[in-house]
Structures are given as C-alpha cells and as structure tokens.
Amino acid sequence: AYNPLNNFTLTKTNADYSDWLPSMNAWFNLSEKAKLRLSSADVMSRAGFSQLQQSYTNFAQVQQTAAKGNIGIQPFRASQQDIGIEYYMDDDSYMAFALFTKNIESYITTGTVHETIMTATNGGVVPIDYTVTVPTQGPGGRTRGAEFQIQRTFGDFGGIFNYTYV
Numbered sequence: 191a192y193n194p195l196n197n198f199t200l201t202k203t204n205a206d207y208s209d210w211l212p213s214m215n216a217w218f219n220l221s222e223k224a225k226l227r228l229s230s231a232d233v234m235s236r237a238g239f240s241q242l243q244q245s246y247t248n249f250a251q252v253q254q255t256a257a258k259g260n261i262g263i264q265p266f267r268a269s270q271q272d273i274g275i276e277y278y279m280d281d282d283s284y285m286a287f288a289l290f291t292k293n294i295e296s297y298i299t300t301g302t303v304h305e306t307i308m309t310a311t312n313g314g315v316v317p318i319d320y321t322v323t324v325p326t327q328g329p330g331g332r333t334r335g336a337e338f339q340i341q342r343t344f345g346d347f348g349g350i351f352n353y354t355y356v
Contacts, residue, residue: 213232233269241259271291288337293330298328336355
C-alpha cells in the first residue's frame with residue numbers, strides 16, 4: 191500500500207472464490223423463417239483491478255477524502271433466462287421479440303468508510319481521519335423485461351430499431 195508520505199508498506203491479503211457457471215442455449219425451427227430461442231445461465235463478472243487495489247488514490251487533504259479498492263469484494267453474480275422468437279423476412283432482414291429475467295445475487299457498488307491515515311502537514315506527520323470511498327457488495331435484486339428489434343434492408347440501405355422495456 192502507498193501512503194502520502196511516499197513510504198511503501200507491504201500489504202498481503204488473500205481472497206478467493208469459486209463458481210460453477212452452467213448455461214444452456216437452444217433454438218427450434220418453427221418454420222423455414224421462424225425460430226424459437228431459449229437460454230438460461232448462471233453468470234459472474236469479476237471486479238476490475240481498480241476495485242481490488244489496496245493502495246489509496248484520489249487523496250484530497252483539504253476535504254479529507256480518498257479512495258481505495260477492496261480485495262475481499264465478491265464478483266457480480268446472477269442467474270438469467272431468456273425466451274425469444276425470431277422471424278427472418280429474407281437473408282438480411284429480421285424481426286424479433288424476447289422476454290428476459292435476471293435474478294441478481296450480488297453486485298458491486300460503492301460505499302464509504304472512515305480511516306485514520308498518517309498525513310504530512312505543516313505541523314509534521316499527524317493522524318487524520320479520512321472518508322474513504324471503497325467498493326462494497328450490493329444486496330442483489332431482480333430485473334425483468336422485454337425487447338423488440340427489427341433489422342430491414344432496402345437495396346443498399348437499411349435500418350435497425352431496438353426497444354427494450356425493463
């Protein structure tokens with residue numbers, strides 16, 4: 191970790207997790223131009239490196255604020271399902287409608303903690319209480335929605351329209 195006095199302190203922290211992420215995708219031909227698609231998956235997205243770093247960043251001595259990562263942050267996890275129907279008007283044009291749901295187990299958000307950090311001031315090195323922004327676990331939730339899309343070509347031109355309702 192780095193502190194504002196240009197001193198480095200070795201910090202060693204371990205964190206691990208393991209996930210089994212099954213998925214299933216299937217499609218069925220309803221006719222020569224229509225398809226039914228089904229999918230289900232458990233998904234996970236790891237935290238970014240900046241969310242895991244242990245060093246302080248964005249020091250603002252006047253405001254007494256800083257930021258740092260959280261090595262113990264768990265990944266975004268969810269279970270999602272989709273069902274959709276597609277109609278192909280020709281080789282370059284189609285129309286589709288789908289319903290989806292996502293059960294979010296956890297997600298990464300931000301919070302604040304108060305930490306005392308040794309800080310160089312005109313009066314020497316003193317402990318100062320900082321408000322530190324850190325990644326935290328969100329409580330999860332559920333998202334449901336529907337989407338409609340159409341892609342249509344007209345000679346050498348075309349257009350795409352997509353609408354999603356959540």
